[in-house]
Amino acid sequence: MxxxxxxxxxxxxxxxxxxxxxxxxxxxxxxxxxxxxxxxxxxxxxxxxxxxxxxxxxxxxxxxxxxxxxxxxxxxxxxxxxxxxxxxxxxxxxxxxxxxxxxxxxxxxxxxxxxxxxxxxxxxxxxxxxxxxxxxxxxxxxxxxxxxxxxxxxxxxxxxxxxxxxxxxxxxxxxxxxxxxxxxxxxxxxxxxxxxxxxxxxxxxxxxxxxxxxxxxxGLRVWLHILLDADSTAKARAALAADGFDARLNAAGIVVEVPAQRKGEALKVLYRAGVEIEDLEVWS
Amino acid sequence: MTATATKPTTGRSLPDLPERAQWRATLAIAHKELDDAVRSRWFWMWAIAFALLAGVLASVALPGSRIAGSASFGRTAASLVALVQVIVPLMGLTLGAQSIAAQRESGALRFLLSHPVNRTEAFWGFHLGLSAALLAAASAGFGAAGIVTAIRSGGAQAGAFLRITLLAWILVIAMLGVGMFISAFTRRASSALGVAVFVWLAFVFLGDLGLMGTAVATRMPVDALFFATVANPIEAFRLAALGSFVGSLDILGPAGTYAVDALGPALMPVIVGVLVLWMILPSVGAWIRFRTSKDV
Amino acid sequence: MTTRIVAVALLAWGLVTAAASPAAHEPQDLQTLIDDAAPGAVLDLAAGTYRGGITIDKPITVRSDGAAIIDGGGDDTVITIEAPDVTLEGLVVRGSGDTLDREDSGIYVKAPRARIVDNRLDDVLFGIFLHQAPDSVVEGNIIGAKDVFVARRGDGIRLWESHRSVVANNVVDGGRDAVFWFCDDLEIRGNRISNGRYGLHFMYSDRALVEANALVDNSVGSFLMYSKDLVLRRNLISGNNGPSGYGVGLKDMDGALLEDNLLVGNRVGVFLDNSPQTVGIEQWFRGNLFAYNQIGALFLPSVEHNVFWENSFVDNTVQVTVQGGGRFSGNEWSKDGIGNHWSDYAGYDADGDGIGDVPYRLDDLYDHLLDRNPEIMLFSETPAARALDLAARAFPVIKPRPKVEDPAPLISPPAPPEPPFDLGVRPSAALLVGSLTMEAFAATIVLSTRRRRSLG
Missing domain, CATH: 3.40.50.300 (P-loop containing nucleotide triphosphate hydrolases)
Structure with a gap:
């Protein structure tokens, strides 16, 4: 047409x-x-x-x-x-x-x-x-x-x-x-x-x-801003790093860079590691 | 929310619309332009100011009318010509200058041209609509002056009065064309308006002053002086109008006498011809420019 | 209605006359009637058409009340008067020849004391021609010219060596001039002369009194030449716009007095050429209205000894000027402390005596430039020319020497002279219809825009 x-x-x-x-x-x-x-x-x-x-x-x-x-x-x-x-x-x-x-x-x-x-x-x-x-x-x-x-x-x-x-x-x-x-x-x-x-x-x-x-x-990437119990941050970072995610410390939690289509994978990693997530924001 | 009442048209073969300009679209655009013009403040401002001034001029020339009707008519006509010379070009120029540039600036032109209309239809639609508005304003003014004159001073010269009206019509359309020419070459409405006001100054004052200065300083030959003057559309209007109510231009000193002698019976046709050229050429130039500049 | 009654009356009268005179169906030969008449006889002509080429050689009266037509058939002069004391009254005279050098005329008078009264002349080359006919009266005639090219026309009224004659209340339209050659002490009063060349034309005619005439739409209203002591008073001189286009032209005149005339809408109100021509003679212009002329008063250079006072110069494109430029030295613009009214006077009258406290000075920059550069007359009355004057006034860098200085300008115009004729206001149906059409056109355009649905 x-x-x-x-x-x-x-x-x-x-x-x-x-x-x-x-x-x-x-x-x-x-x-x-x-x-x-x-x-x-x-x-x-x-x-x-x-x-x-x-x-x-x-x-x-x-x-x-x-x-x-x-x-x-x-x-x-x-x-x-x-x-x-x-x-x-x-x-x-x-x-x-x-x-x-x-x-x-x-x-x-x-x-x-x-x-x-x-x-x-x-x-x-x-x-x-x-x-x-x-x-x-x-x-x-x-x-x-x-x-x-x-x-x-x-x-x-x-x-x-x-x-x-x-x-x-x-x-x-x-x-x-x-x-x-x-x-x-x-x-x-x-x-x-x-x-x-x-x-x-x-x-x-x-x-x-x-x-x-x-x-x-x-190849778009987004950032997950994950709010955690202060005690869990170290465990979470370690688990994510082990799976190849780049996770950094933030005032109220951690920020993880993920491919836009695979946000769930980072969450799965945390779930498996037994980290309790309080809240979640997606930054693009 | 259902957008369409009919079944969509996916399979249909598209109708074949002719590309040449069509009257119908031109008229629709003209009508819209005219509507907008008539509903705008400027239109009533101009029309009323012009009608009042023209009527007042006709009245103040009347005290002498009991003594000599046709002589005071000459005075009315002369004042009217002077008024027209100043106001009518300003009306035409500013309105024309605003037309395309303002629509382009506001984005309305894009809306219009996204319809199945072409540039030629759009341009002449604008032209026609604005011309009609201007002619209405000018006619209202001349009519007012004419009624006062007819009732109170008699009109041995009804013909002359109507001829002046006709010349003013040509002048206002010529000035509209010049304004649209400016508009077609300018992106911003405000700069188009600025240029239009300058052109008005040039036609009404600067041109004449320059020629007077040249004539005084260099003893310019009368033929050059005359033709340089007639080239100015506002002067062409004045001379043609003067010719139609005085009857001859030899009242205008050596240059007038020259013109009468050199051109003889061709004098009025030449002057009116200049005016008609001004009516046609800038408009056509603006149209060509508008048609060929593709980006809206 | 009136016309019909008159027609019936005429018919009845004609029948009575017919009863009295068996030959009335074919009117008798007028020449025979005249030849048969005794001196001093009064011939009352019956209605009908009589053959022209008449000669009257005895003092008789030939009269009618407008029903007797003397038709020259387009050849020669229609009526020639060769005896003194002839009266022609109420005749219709028409159809002279058209040969200028034979002076084909309607009525040609060659003897003194003729009375040519209330006749109507049509299609004649010369209308009424008085040749050595002193002490005659030409009164109340209506004279229409042959419809030929202007150079081939004759004069509506022509007097030659006919002193002390009176020309009064005639209406002359078309033709060349009403011209007076070598006629002293004429009285020209109440005539209306229009669409001719020179309305009233004086050649070597002294002491004429020209009063209350209307000279309208001629090439020149009145041309006064080589004559002394003419008085023009209370004439309406308007719309004389020919190539020279003078309301009143004075050439080689002496001692003219122009008083209370209305000089309106002419190309030039008054034109002065070598007048007065004799040293020690003054000419006077008092109480005239110069209005709406292209030039109020135009002087040739070195014209002197004209005195202007109590005149009004109103809205003339150029109020007064000297042809080719220069100043009006040697002429006076006031008399005994009374000047003229000038519509462009910008002064004031603080002491309230009706006389401006500063002199009127004609010192427009444009005007001044115009003197030296007449070609810029092309721009007269343009906004540019006005702007030039305004600028010159606001920034008086160039201060032209005034060419006129009226030391005692009148603040308000003297009451305009009563016009001798009320030309009347003739509402123009054509213009009214045209103007209403224009308004209707404007209204139609405006109303055509009321179709938008948002307005419904």
Whole structure:
């Protein structure tokens, strides 16, 4: 559905995307993951024709460079910055969006209900909270009932509850058979949602894998902060060291470095050694 | 939470939307721009200020009207032209300068262009919507002056008045185009506004002062002086307006006489032509720039 | 309604006349009627059209009440008067020839004491031509010109060596001039002259009294040349915007008095060329309103001995100036401690005597530059030119020598002279409709934006 080949984007001497290639199959959900500045957002913008580029981008067999309008007509897009027209009312923004897609306002009312924006119909965009804006952005993106969704950090401005709700919605959209390409740096949230993760850094692909394999692939490590009875610390450190873990003393316990996917192993070691754990925190 | 009412569209073949610019999208964008403009404070500020000033001008020129209606009309027209010369370009320039740059800065432009619209539709949509808003503001002002004049001073020169209105329309769209040209080349709305105000100063004051200075210091030949003056769109407006209510430009001293002699019947078409070029070229330049600068 | 009654009355009268005169269906030949008339006879013409080319060679009165039409058929002069004491009254005269050097006229008078009264002349090259016809009266006539290119037009009224004549209450539209050659002691009063070349044109005609005329929309309102002691009083002189475009032009004049005239909206209010021409003669300009002219008063260099007082100079683009620059030395801008009112006077009157406490000085920087660089007239009335003056006032680095100094400027304008005609306010339907359309257009655009659903 989305075919990207040798995509390169430069701003002056700065190369943001460097021969980036990616294929997203129909009904596939793919996450672009990586730190800020990795080039995730730029990929999305190139697909939408919001940025010039070198290389090839095809969407549904259409060249994004020469057939931008057709390509965009199949895409629902949620932008990271959630910018609309600050002085317009919610319903007017959606109506405008619908009119640009030649869709009548009945669809807008439907989506206002779906996204529980009814109480905010006449509010100016500038008065909306981040969560409401996010819902508005999704409503706007779904107006054309698009086969493709581009979601740029779609949960970044949500609180924990809304975030859960949003992910549930995305899962539903995925299950309907839509093609989804999203960007995130909270991989753990998106793990259940996407079929594949593309990890990026400095405009290149670092690795591609299933979400569950990501941490391993990247050799990610976390730190377990284990709170113990002061008397047990020495025993715990010895047991961990014997199994090859690096455990250091901390004010209220010990800190153990472990591979992200193997946190349980360190705990097993302690259990076997008979160390009683009072509490536990994971630092990443 | 169910997002869609219909079954999704995975298997469907994607409809083929033509890439060329379409009226429908342009009009939708124009309408949105116009709505925003009309709902904004500046619009009412300009429209009311202009209408009041124009109406007041028409009224103060009237004490002489019982004595000589058409003569005081000349005075009304001259004052109106002077007012238009200052206010109308400022309206057009600032509004145009804000347009693209402000939307780009706020990110709204990205929202717009993520829809199935192309740059040409977006640009001319902005242009059309803002033009309509400006024409409404200008017409309200001219209408006010016209009503006062028509009732109280008679209008042997209704035609001249309507011609001046038409010229002011062209001027305001020309200035909008210049403003949008500035906007298309500037990333920040505030710097676009700054440039626009400077350009306004240059058109209204600096250009004329420079030419006066040059003429005084170097005995510039009248033909060069005349053409350098007409090249300024605001001066082209003034000269065309003057021509339409005085009837001839030879009241403007040697340079005016030169123009009348050298260009003969082509004089007014040339001046109005300059104005029309100003209406077209900066807009087209802004459009080309907007279309070709891919990054939003 | 009124028209219909008049028409019926005319018809009835025509029938009565027809009963009296069997040939009335084909009016009799006017020349025959005149030839048959005895000197001193009064011919009341029946309604109808009479052939022109008439010559009147005896002192008779020919009259009608506007129903008798004398048609020249487009050839030669329609009526020629060769005897003194002829009266023409209430006739319609039309269709002269169009040959300028043959002086084809509507009415051509060659003898003294003619009375040409209340006639209507249409489609004539010259209208009323008095040639050596002193002590005549031309009054209440309405004169329309041939519709030909301006260089081929004749004069609506032309007097030649016809001293002491009176030209009053005529309406002349189109044509060339109302011109007076070698006519002394004329009285020109209450005429309305429009759309011609020189409204009133005096050549070598002394001591004329020109009063309460309206000279509107001509190329020049009144051109006074080579004449002495003319008095122009209470005339309305407006919208004279031709290539020279003077309200009143004075060339080689002596002793003119312009008093209480309204000089409004002309290219130049008053133009002075070598006037007065004789040493020791003064000319006086008192109580005139110079308003809305491009130039209030324009002097050629070295014009002297003109005295201006109690005039108002209101909103002329250039109030007064000397062509080619320079100062008005040798002219006076006040008399006996009374100056003029200047709309751009920036002084004050602390002692409340109605006279400004500081002199009015015309010393605009732009104006000053304009004198030496007339080409920058191109910028007159631009915001830039005004800014230049403001700047010069705020930072008086360059202080031009004032070209006019009125030592006793009047704080408030003298009451404007009563116009001789109320040109009236003619509300313009076209402009009103146009303006309302503009407002409707603006309103439509604004209202078209009320469709947003957030407003519903």
């Amino acid at each position: 989305i075919h990207i080949e040798e995509l390169t984007k430069r701003y002056g001497s700065l190369t943001v995307l460097d021969r980036f290639s990616l294929d997203v199959a129909e009904a596939e959900a793919v996450a672009l993951w990586g730190p800020n500045g990795a080039g995730k957002t730029t990929v999305v913008r190139c697909i939408l024709g919001l940025a010039g580029y070198e290389g090839t981008v095809h969407v549904g067999g259409l060249d994004a460079a020469s057939r931008g309008k057709a390509v965009r007509s199949h895409i629902g897009y949620v932008a990271q910055e959630l910018s609309f027209y600050d002085d317009m009312a919610v319903v007017d923004v959606l109506d405008f969006s619908a009119s640009l897609r030649r869709i009548d306002t009945g669809r807008v009312d439907e989506l206002i209900d779906t996204f529980r924006l009814g109480d905010h119909r006449r509010k100016r965009i500038a008065e909306l909270s981040g969560g409401l804006k996010q819902r508005l952005a999704l409503a706007s993106a779904l107006i054309p009932d698009p086969p493709i969704l581009l979601l740029d950090e779609p949960t970044s401005s949500l609180d924990a509850h809304s975030r859960e709700e949003a992910i549930e919605l995305f899962e539903h959209l995925r299950d309907e058979g839509r093609t989804i390409l999203l960007t995130t740096h909270h991989m753990e949230e998106m793990g259940m949602l996407v079929d594949r993760v593309v990890a990026m850094e400095s405009g290149r692909i670092v690795t591609e894998c299933a979400p569950a394999e990501l941490a391993d692939q990247l």
